[in-house]
Amino acid sequence: MGHMTADPELKQTTSGISVxxxxxxxxxxxxxxxxxxxxxxFINIVCWRQQAEFVSRYFKKGSSIVVCGSLQTRNWTDNQGQKRYVTEVVADEVSFGAPAANQGANVAADKPQGQAYTPQAYGNPSFNNAPAANFEEYPGDESLPF
Structure with missing residues (x-):
């Protein structure tokens, strides 16, 4: 979980895949x-296809974001013949983090609206009755400089 340091950069591969x-x-x-x-x-993230389009549409600099993925290092040779490396997280899952206090209602307006949950559509869920005291709430961090 972190805050975006800049607006996301959406590109298309030569075969038309969004990254x-x-x-x-x-x-x-x-x-x-x-x-x-x-x-x-500061962690570099890359995501592909519909997830790439989702991030570029709904997130911007300063947005709180939760990313799950795998660490990947890739390399290439630049125009000067130097071998270059980059290590980044390839996102498997991306979701909204806790909104900052100063973002207020603007965040809710930017989020996509999904279908409402109805028990009839999903059946009766079963819940583990473990006490909630076993879990620690992770507060959003609004002290980042961006």
């Missing part, structure tokens, strides 16, 4: 000399 590249900033907390510290890691 979207973007970067997210993710807070990393650690202790140094018994003091809590924080820094930001």
């Amino acid at each position: 979207c590249s973007f970067s997210i900033g993710v807070n990393r907390r650690y202790s140094k000399a018994d003091q809590s510290q924080q820094s930001v890691d």
